[in-house]
Amino acid sequence: MDKVIIRLQNIHIEFDDETIIENLDLDIKDKEFVTLLGPSGCGKTTTLRTIAGFVTPDRGDILFDGVRINDLPPHKRQVNTIFQKYALFPHLNVYDNIAFGLRINKKPKDEIDEKIHEILEIVNLKGYHRRSVDSLSGGQQQRVAIARALVNNPRVLLLDEPLGALDLKLRKEMQIELKRIQKQMGITFVYVTHDQEEALTMSDTVIVMKNGLIQQIGKPKDIYDEPANAFVADFIGESNILDGTMIHDFLVNFDDAEFVCVDKGFGENTPVDVVVRPEDIEVCEPDKGAINAVVKIVTFKGVHYEMIAQSKNFSWKIHSTQYKPEGSQIGLNIIPEYIHIMKKEAGTAN
Amino acid sequence: MKSRVIAVPYVIWSGIFIIVPTLFVGYFAFTDSNGTFTLENISKIGKYANVFGRSIIYAAVATVLCLIFGYLLAYFMAHLKEHQKSLCLVLLMLPMWINLVLRTQALQNILMDNGIINKLLGFLNIPSVKLLDTSFSVILGLIYNYLPFMVLPIFTSLEKLDNKVIEAAQDLGANSVNVFTKITLPLSMPGIYSGIIMVFIPCLSTFVISEKLGGGKVYLIGNVINDMFNQNYNFNVGAAISLVMMLIMIVTLVIFGFLDDETKEGIL
Numbered sequence: 001m002d003k004v005i006i007r008l009q010n011i012h013i014e015f016d017d018e019t020i021i022e023n024l025d026l027d028i029k030d031k032e033f034v035t036l037l038g039p040s041g042c043g044k045t046t047t048l049r050t051i052a053g054f055v056t057p058d059r060g061d062i063l064f065d066g067v068r069i070n071d072l073p074p075h076k077r078q079v080n081t082i083f084q085k086y087a088l089f090p091h092l093n094v095y096d097n098i099a100f101g102l103r104i105n106k107k108p109k110d111e112i113d114e115k116i117h118e119i120l121e122i123v124n125l126k127g128y129h130r131r132s133v134d135s136l137s138g139g140q141q142q143r144v145a146i147a148r149a150l151v152n153n154p155r156v157l158l159l160d161e162p163l164g165a166l167d168l169k170l171r172k173e174m175q176i177e178l179k180r181i182q183k184q185m186g187i188t189f190v191y192v193t194h195d196q197e198e199a200l201t202m203s204d205t206v207i208v209m210k211n212g213l214i215q216q217i218g219k220p221k222d223i224y225d226e227p228a229n230a231f232v233a234d235f236i237g238e239s240n241i242l243d244g245t246m247i248h249d250f251l252v253n254f255d256d257a258e259f260v261c262v263d264k265g266f267g268e269n270t271p272v273d274v275v276v277r278p279e280d281i282e283v284c285e286p287d288k289g290a291i292n293a294v295v296k297i298v299t300f301k302g303v304h305y306e307m308i309a310q311s312k313n314f315s316w317k318i319h320s321t322q323y324k325p326e327g328s329q330i331g332l333n334i335i336p337e338y339i340h341i342m343k344k345e346a347g348t349a350n
Numbered sequence: 351m352k353s354r355v356i357a358v359p360y361v362i363w364s365g366i367f368i369i370v371p372t373l374f375v376g377y378f379a380f381t382d383s384n385g386t387f388t389l390e391n392i393s394k395i396g397k398y399a400n401v402f403g404r405s406i407i408y409a410a411v412a413t414v415l416c417l418i419f420g421y422l423l424a425y426f427m428a429h430l431k432e433h434q435k436s437l438c439l440v441l442l443m444l445p446m447w448i449n450l451v452l453r454t455q456a457l458q459n460i461l462m463d464n465g466i467i468n469k470l471l472g473f474l475n476i477p478s479v480k481l482l483d484t485s486f487s488v489i490l491g492l493i494y495n496y497l498p499f500m501v502l503p504i505f506t507s508l509e510k511l512d513n514k515v516i517e518a519a520q521d522l523g524a525n526s527v528n529v530f531t532k533i534t535l536p537l538s539m540p541g542i543y544s545g546i547i548m549v550f551i552p553c554l555s556t557f558v559i560s561e562k563l564g565g566g567k568v569y570l571i572g573n574v575i576n577d578m579f580n581q582n583y584n585f586n587v588g589a590a591i592s593l594v595m596m597l598i599m600i601v602t603l604v605i606f607g608f609l610d611d612e613t614k615e616g617i618l
């Protein structure tokens with residue numbers, strides 16, 4: 001698990017004089033499930049294409065097992081890709097699509113047959129092998145694309161939003177299935193998704209990107225609990241992001257109240273970003289908390305209620321199991337551990 | 351209902367210009383000069399079997415060569431930048447705006463014994479070669495005139511080919527040979543079939559090209575028909591030969607049109 005299989009070193013990519021990826025450094029460990037997460041256009045697909053060999057970086061090196069592979073053409077790389085738009089072969093049926101890689105590698109007929117029926121079962125497409133790919137629904141096509149890549153048993157599998165076209169139930173099933181396959185077959189997964197929940201539940205490591213720059217690399221829990229900046233906090237899960245002032249170590253002011261916190265080293269009277277997760281806010285009787293607010297909207301979300309509560313300067317999003325009717329006065333409390341203080345960054349303040 | 355109304359002008363048009371002439375051809379083919387029914391004209395066709403054979407061979411050779419050169423050209427064009435593509439298309443179609451007879455006459459002048467090629471050879475002290483009035487010149491003329499009809503449909507099918515599909519093949523280990531044989535070629539088959547139809551059929555019926563560039567030495571079925579109508583005034587045998595040729599064309603159309611549909615069905 002600790003051996004690095006792919007190393008991206010100082011990768012820099014420009015398209016039409018526009019910088020798309022900037023000085024990207026990334027180590028992907030063998031048999032690891034790594035997820036690239038970020039808003040549309042941040043360079044996730046481009047990063048995958050660099051690993052697959054379809055994009056040559058303008059600067060920097062790609063190492064595979066410690067060997068530089070910048071100049072190795074895609075067909076010689078030990079990686080397979082599940083493309084964002086499937087890219088199935090329109091003139092071949094489901095069976096021949098999946099068999100493509102095995103036939104190129106001159107695998108015996110029986111073995112191909114066996115493997116394909118096995119993989120069709122895994123992706124839930126048993127009995128579909130004679131169908132032409134254009135007669136399939138979007139979700140079925142996507143599963144053919146998954147099967148076509150997986151059947152080759154690659155060392156590294158690159159997945160570009162492989163579950164995007166599936167409905168919620170099937171997506172959840174396939175998430176579990178992909179995770180199981182990844183563990184069982186011992187394949188390194190580099191996974192791209194928009195869906196932060198998917199990223200958090202499936203990954204060993206999450207990489208949050210923005211405008212071609214890595215914002216944070218870490219375990220899902222670390223990224224959720226300790227976002228590196230307001231952008232990550234906002235992108236991963238829901239959060240309240242406020243402008244605050246660090247009065248001195250362990251004391252911060254926001255929303256016209258002073259809070260004890262666990263952060264230090266920001267200096268005195270420094271403007272900072274303050275992030276509080278909706279579920280970390282404690283609701284109490286008015287005047288009993290640090291802040292007073294009025295409940296504006298209450299929505300039942302299954303396990304909890306989501307409340308929007310307006311204080312003097314800020315509209316708080318709160319998740320609580322406690323029901324407070326709309327229009328009622330409430331008090332808000334936040335314990336020091338749940339107040340996340342971040343250095344202000346250009347462009348990230350709202 | 352609406353579509354039927356729209357079809358009316360087309361039905362009238364094809365009635366006047368396709369069905370009626372075909373019926374006339376049929377009428378002449380099965381009657382003698384007095385207008386009485388006979389099978390004599392049809393039985394005389396056997397005499398022209400070798401001309402039919404020659405025509406089919408010339409048309410087939412020209413079609414195969416057009417396919418080879420046309421595919422290379424279409425492939426090259428499909429990989430150009432957008433503005434270069436348009437330029438190439440214009441260059442390809444430009445000669446088609448000039449009348450076929452005129453184009454062929456120009457080619458005749460170029461190939462003549464004292465034409466520009468032989469003059470150039472003489473200038474370089476190379477003995478002159480006989481180019482005109484040979485099989486070579488006729489085949490060259492056929493290719494020269496009909497190449498664009500091969501290039502355009504193939505170019506169109508290559509244009510439609512999604513680059514992502516090629517990347518997917520490379521990703522699965524296909525080298526450039528594999529990509530061509532397993533992806534590019536199968537996906538351009540519809541263009542190839544259309545191209546074959548559009549080149550083979552006019553090549554089969556040509557008489558201008560074989561006359562101007564073959565100098566009477568390459569006598570094709572088109573020339574036979576032309577002579578029957580314009581010199582011998584034997585409309586009946588001429589019509590019978592035309593009828594057989596139409597049959598050959600229909601068979602070609604059916605075979606390649608059918609193959610085309612088959613591949614299209616697989617792709618769409």
Ligand SMILES: Nc1ncnc2c1ncn2[C@@H]1O[C@H](COP(=O)(O)OP(=O)(O)OP(=O)(O)O)[C@@H](O)[C@H]1O
Binds near residue numbers: 046
């Ligand atoms: N071939 C190309 N030529 C020019 N610009 C490109 C090219 N490919 C990508 N880009 C640009 O690079 C940026 C990053 O694109 P990329 O496809 O990597 O984004 P992404 O993170 O995968 O987005 P999404 O989530 O929407 O798929 C975009 O601004 C895109 O317009």
Ligand SMILES: [Mg+2]
Binds near residue numbers: 046160
């Ligand atoms: Mg993408």
